[in-house]
Amino acid sequence: MDQLSQAAINGVMLGGFYAVMVLGFSIIWGVMGVINLAHGEFVMVGAYITWLLSKQLGWEPFATVIVVFPVMFAVGYALQHGLINRVIDRPYLISLLVTYGLSIIIANATKIIFTATPRTVDTAFSGFWRVGDVTVPITKTIVLIAALIIMSGLHLFLQYTRLGKSIRAAAQNREAARIVGIEIKYVYAITFAICIALTAVAGTLVAPTQPIYPFMGPPLTLKAFAITAMAGLGSIPGALMGGIVLGLVEVLIATFVPGVGTNLGIVSSFVILVVVLVTRPQGLFGGLKPAGAH
Amino acid sequence: MRTLTEIWKRYKLGPLVLILLVLFLFLLPLPRWLAPERKLVSNSLLFSLTQLFMLVTLASDWNMTGGFTGYIDFGHAVFFGIGAYGAGVMMAKAGWPFVPALIVGAVAAAIFAVLIGSATLRLKGPYFSIAMLGTFVAMREIVRVLRPITGGGSGLTLPPYLNRPLFYYVTLILAVLVVAFVWWLRRTQFGATLVAIREDEVGAEMRGINTTLHKITIFWIAAFFTGIVGALWAYQNTFIDPDVVFFESRTIELVMMTMLGGLGTVAGPVIGVTVIYWLRDILWSNFLQFHLLVEGVLLIVIVLFFPEGIMGLLNDPSATSLGRLWGRYLGEGPKDAYQSTETETSV
Amino acid sequence: MNPFALPTREAAAPSAPHPEAAPLLEGRNVTKFFGGLAALNSVDFAVYPNEIMGLIGPNGSGKTTLFDCLTRVQHVSAGEIYFKGVDITDYKPYQVAHLGLARTFQVIRVYKKLTVWENMLLSRQWGGLSMRKKFHTPPAETEDRARGLVSFLLLDRVMDEQAGNLSGGQQRLLEIGMALMPDPDLILLDEATSGVNPTLIEEIKDRIRTLNSQYGKAFLLVEHNIHFISDLCSRVFVLNYGQKLAEGSPDEIMENEDVIEAYFGADGGDDDDW
Numbered sequence A: 001m002d003q004l005s006q007a008a009i010n011g012v013m014l015g016g017f018y019a020v021m022v023l024g025f026s027i028i029w030g031v032m033g034v035i036n037l038a039h040g041e042f043v044m045v046g047a048y049i050t051w052l053l054s055k056q057l058g059w060e061p062f063a064t065v066i067v068v069f070p071v072m073f074a075v076g077y078a079l080q081h082g083l084i085n086r087v088i089d090r091p092y093l094i095s096l097l098v099t100y101g102l103s104i105i106i107a108n109a110t111k112i113i114f115t116a117t118p119r120t121v122d123t124a125f126s127g128f129w130r131v132g133d134v135t136v137p138i139t140k141t142i143v144l145i146a147a148l149i150i151m152s153g154l155h156l157f158l159q160y161t162r163l164g165k166s167i168r169a170a171a172q173n174r175e176a177a178r179i180v181g182i183e184i185k186y187v188y189a190i191t192f193a194i195c196i197a198l199t200a201v202a203g204t205l206v207a208p209t210q211p212i213y214p215f216m217g218p219p220l221t222l223k224a225f226a227i228t229a230m231a232g233l234g235s236i237p238g239a240l241m242g243g244i245v246l247g248l249v250e251v252l253i254a255t256f257v258p259g260v261g262t263n264l265g266i267v268s269s270f271v272i273l274v275v276v277l278v279t280r281p282q283g284l285f286g287g288l289k290p291a292g293a294h
Numbered sequence B: 001m002r003t004l005t006e007i008w009k010r011y012k013l014g015p016l017v018l019i020l021l022v023l024f025l026f027l028l029p030l031p032r033w034l035a036p037e038r039k040l041v042s043n044s045l046l047f048s049l050t051q052l053f054m055l056v057t058l059a060s061d062w063n064m065t066g067g068f069t070g071y072i073d074f075g076h077a078v079f080f081g082i083g084a085y086g087a088g089v090m091m092a093k094a095g096w097p098f099v100p101a102l103i104v105g106a107v108a109a110a111i112f113a114v115l116i117g118s119a120t121l122r123l124k125g126p127y128f129s130i131a132m133l134g135t136f137v138a139m140r141e142i143v144r145v146l147r148p149i150t151g152g153g154s155g156l157t158l159p160p161y162l163n164r165p166l167f168y169y170v171t172l173i174l175a176v177l178v179v180a181f182v183w184w185l186r187r188t189q190f191g192a193t194l195v196a197i198r199e200d201e202v203g204a205e206m207r208g209i210n211t212t213l214h215k216i217t218i219f220w221i222a223a224f225f226t227g228i229v230g231a232l233w234a235y236q237n238t239f240i241d242p243d244v245v246f247f248e249s250r251t252i253e254l255v256m257m258t259m260l261g262g263l264g265t266v267a268g269p270v271i272g273v274t275v276i277y278w279l280r281d282i283l284w285s286n287f288l289q290f291h292l293l294v295e296g297v298l299l300i301v302i303v304l305f306f307p308e309g310i311m312g313l314l315n316d317p318s319a320t321s322l323g324r325l326w327g328r329y330l331g332e333g334p335k336d337a338y339q340s341t342e343t344e345t346s347v
Numbered sequence C: 001m002n003p004f005a006l007p008t009r010e011a012a013a014p015s016a017p018h019p020e021a022a023p024l025l026e027g028r029n030v031t032k033f034f035g036g037l038a039a040l041n042s043v044d045f046a047v048y049p050n051e052i053m054g055l056i057g058p059n060g061s062g063k064t065t066l067f068d069c070l071t072r073v074q075h076v077s078a079g080e081i082y083f084k085g086v087d088i089t090d091y092k093p094y095q096v097a098h099l100g101l102a103r104t105f106q107v108i109r110v111y112k113k114l115t116v117w118e119n120m121l122l123s124r125q126w127g128g129l130s131m132r133k134k135f136h137t138p139p140a141e142t143e144d145r146a147r148g149l150v151s152f153l154l155l156d157r158v159m160d161e162q163a164g165n166l167s168g169g170q171q172r173l174l175e176i177g178m179a180l181m182p183d184p185d186l187i188l189l190d191e192a193t194s195g196v197n198p199t200l201i202e203e204i205k206d207r208i209r210t211l212n213s214q215y216g217k218a219f220l221l222v223e224h225n226i227h228f229i230s231d232l233c234s235r236v237f238v239l240n241y242g243q244k245l246a247e248g249s250p251d252e253i254m255e256n257e258d259v260i261e262a263y264f265g266a267d268g269g270d271d272d273d274w
Helices: A002-032 A039-056 A061-082 A092-114 A138-160 A162-172 A174-179 A184-209 A217-231 A236-256 A261-279 B002-010 B013-027 B030-034 B043-069 B077-092 B098-120 B125-145 B164-186 B189-199 B201-206 B211-237 B250-261 B268-286 B291-305 B309-315 B321-330 B337-345 C063-070 C093-099 C116-122 C140-152 C168-180 C198-215 C226-232 C250-255 C257-264
Strands: A128-131 A134-137 C025-034 C037-047 C052-056 C078-083 C101-103 C186-190 C218-222 C235-240 C243-248
Touching (some): A002 A134, A002 A138, A002 A184, A002 A236, A039 A061, A039 A184, A092 B250, A092 B291, A134 A138, A162 A184, A174 A184, A261 B125, B043 B164, B098 B211, B164 B211, B189 B211, B250 B291, B268 B309, C025 C063, C037 C078, C037 C243, C063 C101, C063 C218, C093 C101, C116 C140, C116 C168, C140 C168, C226 C250, C235 C257, C243 C257, C250 C257
Parallel strands (some): C052 C218, C052 C235, C101 C186, C186 C218
Antiparallel strands (some): A128 A134
């Protein structure tokens, strides 16, 4: 029982991270129709910036958000202008391959600069707190709370600001949005920039909870894809639910199937993905756009 | 450029060049084979060419589903892995000789293709691509977990057999066979149907084509050949573990090579593989540390500026951006807009 | 004597439908919902053998949706569809095609990267459903048929051209040819004349009549060209907002007040379909 509730708590915590990690991927796909295979690499870059700042300058890891967000926002804006813009209206194979190329470049550049050694980030909030017999690491609690704050903030931004409305309009119908005077390229660039910045912030959040290394990206990308397909493109509540489902499945398998460890996490996410896609291609939670439409 | 294209087309130089090339490749190691003291070719060149032939076969297999049928498979290397492990397990654990083990590997790959294909081939576009990528990653982890059978992360060692010329000939024959098969396939109703599925799957279905059956059939055929290559590779390498067999970017390499040559063309994979293979040799020897980085850049450049590939350039120079650039340099503007409307009214 | 090498059947069949004859295609209570919107609402209709029936209705009235349901690309939400007395409601699209139902499309769907010749040949699956026969060369009869149809549709000059390079009108003709390739019993033509020049429309009209009277083919036409409908059809069926509005001879329909209302009515004026 305790083992079960412990696993459930861990699963929800992991799910919170997945939810915030998946947002950027999901919105870029929903708004621009680009499946960003370099997604996991941006998480990794965010984590590395955090590691660098906390190791070199002794910053508190969670505080590095104030650097990570603006830096990666700029990176995202530049990338959209220089690269992603060229692939938006072309067959999906083009955008998949271009972003895959990007992921190879980022991962290998990181490996060349920082070597492949796994790094850990220390934080001041490294204790536990207890509920009955269940121990909860404080770092993971912070991650979950931060994830919830980010998601609500993003939701408010998309619902109530002018820019957020433009982004949603562009996702629904690009031509119509263009006709009513929305500067589509600008909206895309801002969207991409925000999404990349959020993704990197997810990297900051995960850095204190697990070792980081240059090739941590691809499994994250795959999980992001699974969650998005399950949740519907650009759906924030869907991302939260999908993230928690995946987190729970992963932790429960690791806890209760002996001799397997977390290796099968990726397998379980894949099984979920295929089952969802085959049975319910429009996703479970609606969203900016049905997942079947392209 | 234009005259070159015309000569190429008019005199049908393609097949001739190909036959001469294959003949040359067949004869290349022969003196050494007959009289071992006369080494015209080095072991490393033979090895290199063997790898090249394997890649040609793999890219042609990928092209069957990815190029002709339009189902972009990002996890095609899973069949390579199953072929390698199927043969490897039979040889290392059950002590079978190579040929039956190879058949087991290839058949296992084909059967797995039917099973996974009947689920994933219902998915469209990027969903299929990523589902196959997921299959690939999942299979690697499953192989790692199934320690009693596959040896887990520490891998399997196969009985060594070092005969470079033999591998050379086997892979060469296989490559020629597969390329010839694809060439013939494109000229059958089956091959044309695959292209029809790529162009308009729903329309094909409404015109009486059982698209699912076609897709699964070509999927297992491609998987079967890929499985053979996997088994050969395992035997040649004499050691397999999950990370070398299920190497991350193996599939994407195939996509990149096929694309450089020309998606959905018979010669595309051959040309693309050859170009990138030698290019990579140069990269390896010059920028060992940066070679993957450079490869990523190369991928982006090919995809952005060269999506129709070399075959596209040969067939219709004006269809690719590089070709257009070249055309502008020669002063051949794009065709006059009036021409097309004229043909329209002449109906 | 046989302009497009159709297999010669028993000579001229009567062209007027038999009121008592069993319908060739019959829809009962056909209903289709998109979300909460009923694109088709309990539509009953029947097409009889040897008949040319017209299907008209303002834009968005559900004509193409009906075609999609008949060819099984869309699942009906309720109701049954019978073709040649067989319940095809749960058939796959290709099974319906093999039963002898062919169609063309409002938005052209030719295989753009295949040649005209390949497009034609592919539309007749000569091996039936056997996969093994997909590797065989086409029988002479199929090639003759394709050649006949290609020259009938004035496409012989572009036979080896990729279909995507053809003009819009030529692609439409190619589609009609592809629909005729399998020798179907009923052909659904979805706006077959849009983008085709007037002389050729007359040709097509003529050929449809020939096919109907000499070879006993039945047609169901969706058409915005009212002269085309009134010249060809013995009966016309009107859809409006997914419901059957009227049914009768072309003359009756043109005088029907509900129909006039639907096309030019209070909310209308923006519809120039007639």
